[in-house]
Structures are given as C-alpha cells and as structure tokens.
Amino acid sequence: MRTRSRTAMFAATAVLLLCGAAASAAQPMAAAPAVAKPQKTLKILTPEQVDPARLLPPPPEDGSSIQKADLAEVQRVYRTRTPERYERAKWDDTHEDSMLFASTLGPNFDLAKLPQTAKLLAVIENDQSVAANMAKRQFLRNRPWAIDPSIVACDYKPNAAPKTSYPSGHATLSYSVGIVLADLIPEKSQAILARAAEYAYSREVCGAHYASDTEASHVLGTVVALQFLSSPKAAPMIEAARHELRVARLTGANTVATAAMR
Template sequence: MYDRLINRRALVAAFALFVAATVPSFAADPAPAAAPPTKTLQWLRAEDVEPGQLLPPPAAAASPEQQADLAALRDVIRTRTPERYAQAKWDDEHEDASIFAATIGDGFNLSALPATAELLKLVQHEQSVAANMAKRYFLRPRPWAVDTTIVACDFKLGKPPLTSYPSGHATLGYSVGFVLAALIPEKAQAIQARAKDYAYSREVCGAHYHSDTEASHALGVAVATRLLTLPALQSRIEAARRELRTARLTG
C-alpha cells in the first residue's frame, strides 16, 4: 500500500509538471523590448533637408529611365576589375572620415585631432539623418530587389529593400568631403575626387544606381553647406582649422 501511495504521488507530481510546461501562462507577458531610438537632427531643421524640395524623384518602376539606370549598373558590374571590386568592398566597410586618410596624408589621424573629429562626427550624424529621411520618403527598391541576378557586396538577409535612393555611403562621402575641402583648401580637388570615387564604389558594389549616388551628391553638399554657414558652429569650425594648421595639414 505504501508503494502504491508513493507511485500515486509521483504521478500527480509528474502531471503537474507537464501541465506547467505545456499550458500557456495567464500571467501578463513581459513588456516587449523598447525599439532603439530613431536618430534626429541636432543642428539642422527638417525643412533644411526636406527630400521633396532638395531631390528630384527617382525613376519610376519599369520606366525607360529605370531601365537605363539598371542597364548602366549591369555594365559597371560586368566591366569591374577584381582590384576595383576589392576597393568597393573596403569602402563599404568604412563608412566614416577615415576614407579620406590616404588622400589627406600622414598626420590625418582623428584620434590626435579632437576638434576636427568632433566637427566631422556631427556632420556624419546630420547627413545620416538626412539620408534616411530621403530613403523613407522615396522608397526606391535596391537594384538587387529589381534584378535578382545582382548580388551586392553588402547584401545580407533581412536588409531593407526600399533604401536605394539616395545612397547613405555616398551622402557621407560627399558631405564629409565637402567640409574637409573647406578646411583643407589646398587638397580640395583631391578630396572631392575621393568623395566621387567613394560614391562610385556603391555602383561597383552593385548596391546602388548611378542616379542614387548623384542624389547623394546633391544632398551631401546641401547638408555640408548648411552646416558650414550655421552661426552656432563657427567656433567649432575655427577650432578644427586651427588644429589642422597646427598639424601642418593646411596653411
């Protein structure tokens, strides 16, 4: 009898564990994790970078302009060399002011140039917000979402497909490049050439159409121009100039 009692208690305990494991709890579910905060403009106003005012709309789907854009991109991909593709992949992985280090030369080490680094950091922030505003406004499909034979060097599963216009990388290159050209006028032409080549990497990569990077040119210059003329930033701009002169990177 004692054995039967033990067995009965074991069965009851096992059944209780089974129910606890399989029946949904009616307790309140834990609150979902908070979404990461959306970046907002800190220096510019939204109307300063209104996408519909600054940029023309991209080519409509299936339009002759869209077909020409796609054909041009296919040609870039078909004729790219392994060396140029390797550079495009390097550029894809470096979305910051370090892309200009080789152009400006020895001494352009932002860890040793805090005033310049601070100024460029805020430029990068503002251009990133502006580029994302434009992407959400235009919602242009990426080339690989239109033509599945295109495999972009930055493609990964889950990547948002409606983010082609403008290019974020290219907007960074043009905005930061414009500011650096103003700070180091002796190397303005070389800096601007590097910004253009960096933008072209997005096409070599298969990530963007040429019209995407052209829109980035317009947006990047607009962001940089507005920032350079803001009265509230003049002291920071002058501090960066002094620092670059001290480092003998400009006269």
C-alpha cells in the same frame, strides 16, 4: 571611369518578464528583448533645410524606360568591374565614416589625435545620416538587387530592406564630409573631392545603388555641407577644427582667407 555621386528605428522599451520563485526553479528565465538604438536627430541643421521633397526629384519609376537604362548601367558596371576595383569598393562599403579620406590626407589625419576635428566631423556624419534617411523614407526606391536578383551587392543581407536605394547613404556621407574637409583643407580640395566621388562610385561597383542614387547623394550631401558651413551654431566647431588642422600641419590656410572664399 565615371565618378558620381543606413536607418535607425524608434527606441523600443524593453520588457523584463518577472517569474515567481517557484516558477524560476522549474523553468529557465526568459531572455529580455534587445533594445533598439535611439533614433538619430539633427544637431545643427533643421528638417526644413534638408527636406527631400524640396531638394530632390523623385527617382525613376520601376519599369520606366529611364529606370531600365539606369539598371542596365548598374549591370554593366557590376559585370565589368576589375578585381582591384571590386576590392576597393568592398573596403569602402565597410568603412562608412570620415576616415575614408585618410589615404588622401596622409598619416597626420588621425582623428584620435584631432579631437576638435573629430567632434566636428561626428556632427556632420550625424546630420547627413538623418538627411539621407529622411530621403530614403520619402522615396522608397527599390535597390538594383531587388529588381535583378543576379546582382549580389557588397552589403547585401537576406533580410535587408529593399526600398532604401535613393539616395545612397555612403555617397551622401562622402560628399558632405568631403566638401567640409575641402573647405578646411583647401590645399587638398581637389584630391578630397575626387576621393568623395570615387567612394560614391563604389556603390555602383558594389551593385548597391543606381547612378541616379549617387547623383541625388551629391545634391543632398552638397546642401548638407554648405548649410553646415554657413551655420552660426556650427561656427565655433568649424574654427576650432580649422585651428587644430593648422597646428597639425594639415593646412596652412588661415581663417580669414578661407572664410572670405565663402
């Protein structure tokens, strides 16, 4: 089986409608509008380090021969998936965080008991999400289901934005976090990276993304991870997490040996 490689809005100002006492008695109070979530910003990396125009080629244009071949492959994977693989893809769809590696790393990988590791991974999750959304806005590629309405993606919603295909946010997460975890826990690096690729492939099984979307995520996620691992700003968090993982017996690698590999 081939294994390859969402967006916050600007915070809105809520307006509370004030009614006079007499009007309040005669009419029900108008509900205040919901406040949008604050927009995420990069915490460690810089916009230049994750500039999608510099890192990624544009996706195939709709209607091109390459795009048609890309779509045909999504259709093939979508229509020939087994019930078991579809269930795994649905699980992956609804678990978009670092705990996607829990089954690979075992019961000791409990972020509730690993605060330093949880802190580190939360920052990686943030920066990769910002990077992926920068790329989505740059390229505005239609999702497979926007081209072929017979495809109903795992995460499809009637009001979903169609031009959010390239790259995959889920896959960017799995590759960026996976590469960092592989560096922190080198004994399980191959299993971690295999899980990252399997999780990315679930986006194709779901009919949510093209293979070229997950390939772009592999590139972007790798850049995010390597830039993060080499960042002086991230170094204290990385070493704290590395120590914590050794204490939890999730790795026996020492700091000097692992750092020498980079």
